[in-house]
Amino acid sequence: MYFITRFECLLAILYLGMQAKTINLVSMILGHGEEDPSVLQNIPCYSTSAILVCMTLKICKISFMKIRTHYVLFPMLRIMNILFFYCISYLFPQFEGTVIQFVLTDCVGYALLLVMIYNGLYFIVEPDGPYGIGIKDIILKGKRNTPRILVYYPINKEEYNAKVENPSFTQELLVEGEDAIEGGSIGVAGLPGSSDAHPFLLSLFPSDPDKLKPVIEDLKYSRIRAILSSELHKDFRNGGKKLTPVIFSPGLAGSKNYYTTNCRYLASYGCIVFAISHTDGSCEFTCDYNQDPPKRVLYNHIDAKTNIDLAGRKYKDREEYFSLSVDNRTKDIETLYEYILECEFAKYLDPQKLVMYGHSLGAMTGIESCQTIKTLSGDLALKFCVAHDPYYMGKLSKIMKTDGYKVEQPLLLVTSETFKNSPIVKDYYDNNEITTKFVTNCKQGNDQVQDISWKNSGHMNQMDTSTSSPVIVRLLNFMGPINEAVPKAHELSKMVLKFLSEHRCLPVAVPSQHSNE
Incomplete structure (x- = not known):
């Protein structure tokens, strides 16, 4: 029996209520007077329509939550719905103001949304390495904090192919508690005026993890193309080869789940990748597992005008907020480093090849960690650094005012062509200027710095986002050209593989064509 939850009803009614206000505004613009009472009086019709649509989606085994996650499409969907709303009024005046008009409007809107989201399901970027990919979901009990990580590692390719090519294959992850919502892409960091939306939406979620599971199981972003808890490949298990350890730190409002292409690619070439969800509030959602039950740690948005975060703390400027974030994230990396040295995979990996x-x-977290995290003997613990589009705001003054803020390890710095034009960058600093200064710092006494300006690419080309909803990318045109989404994903991973191969970090050879791409 299919049913809709209280949360889905509430969210649907709120959502459709917003549509009523939007249509009322359009009516005013079109010259219907200061307000259109006929629209506002039909809010009950919107509510009925919302519930009917939810029931239809549930019958089709599609959660309203799945649609709800794609915030960025709502303005577009609203425009399409409004146009269709007035088309029905014009073509079928007998339906004007009735439940039929509202139901038809929303059914068409949701149908268009589903087509956009699920056109071709989504582009799967399959790594070309000699190994399959295994994965484990782990909670770290550190001295300072309890970050959650995904561990990607090489497994038998035949076993992997047999499972992932099975039409029934769906690797469900992140369904073991309320922290599972991390897989639902609920972060709204990039939306203007969203400073209070994120915790409000989270507060509506059911507190019982069992009630949350069906919601998470419907979310595409909770599925990763890897084999859960599979056996490490015999090449490493038998001691013939050593794994190359890689620590992966996600961007602002991201999590360990957002970079599966990057991590899977490296695992397919014999790396073991530890992708982390940070505990400082910069992750879209995680939990503090030192508490029982685990306490939710929400994304801690800072208001650009007031410099006040969601906890009510005021910062002197934006740089102070991000500087503290980078410092706290670095503590997470230190916790993860300590775990790597003692984990079940420790005897199979080479810590002298540890990649940040x-x-x-x-990327800024990685740059800071490369300078501060030390071994017991006092050496730098992280041996190589790969940084994609560093958000320099966290250490802006240090970079610009000193020559000593630099990475001494071999460095691959990749800057996408359009990142400098992002509002979070151009409104605060000149990305070209600070990149030049940082690279100049790093090159003092270090001839192993590769500074690459990545042409025809955007900031999101470095995440799963550009390939998970390709039609959305095409319509919004802010993540890079849609026809290049998959090639760009391959291109970036091959850049990293080429860099690591040149420094003899990989346990297997990289095909020669990678060096020419």
């Missing part, structure tokens, strides 16, 4: 890899704020 990050994107955006995660």
Whole structure:
């Protein structure tokens, strides 16, 4: 028996209520006067329509939550719905103001949304390495904090192919508690005026994890193309080869789930990748597992105008907020480093090849970690650094005012072509200027710095986002050209593989064509 939850009813009514206000505004613009009472009086019709649509989706085994996650499409969907609303009024005046008009409007809107989201399901970027990919979901009990990680590692390719090519294959992850919502892409960091929306939406979720499971199971982003808890490949298990350990730090409002292409690619070439969800509030959602029951740690948005975060703390400027975030994230990396040295995979990996890899704020976290995390003997613990589009805001003053803020390890710095034009960058600093200064710092006494300006690419080309909803990318045109989404994903991973191969970090050879791409 299919049913809709109280939460889904409430969310649907709120959502359709917003549509009523939107249509009323359009009516005013079209010259219907200051307000259109006929629209506002039909809010009950919107509510009925919302519930009917929810029931239809449930019968089709599609959760309203799945649609709800794609915030960025709502303005587009609203426009389409409004146009269709007035088309029905024009073509079928007998239905004007009736439940039929509202139901038809929303059914068409949701149908269009589903087509956009699920056109071709989504582009799967399959790594070309000699190994399959296994995965484990682990909670770290550190001295300071309890970050959650995904561990990607090489497994038997034949076993992997047999499972993932099976039409019934769906690797369900993140369904073991309320922290599972992390897989639902609920972060709204990039939306203007969203500073209070995120915790409000989270507060509506059912507190009982068992009630949350059906919601999570419907979310595409909770599925990763890897084999859960599979056996490590015999090449490493028998001691013939050593795994290359990689720590991956996600960007602002991201999590360990957002970079599966990057992590899977490296695992397919014999790396073991530890992707982390940070505990400082920069992750879209995680939990503090030091408490019983685990306490939710929400994304801690800072208001750009007031410099006040969601906890009510005021910062002197934006740089102070991000500097503290980078410092706290670095503590997470230190906790993870300590875990790597003692984990079940420790005897199979080579700590002398430990790679720090990050994107955006995660790249800045990696840059900071490479300078501060030390071994027991006092040496730098992280041996190589890969940084994609570092968000320099966290250490802006240090970079610009000193020559000593630099990475001494071999460094691959990849900057996407359009990142400098992002509002979170151009409104605060000149990305070209600070990149030049940082690279100049790093090259002092270090001839192993590769500074790559990645042409025809965007910030999101470095995440799963660009290939998970390709039609959305095409319509919004802010993540890079849609026809290049998959090639760009391959291109980026091959850049990283080429860099690691040149430094003899990989346990297997990289095909020669990678070096020419």
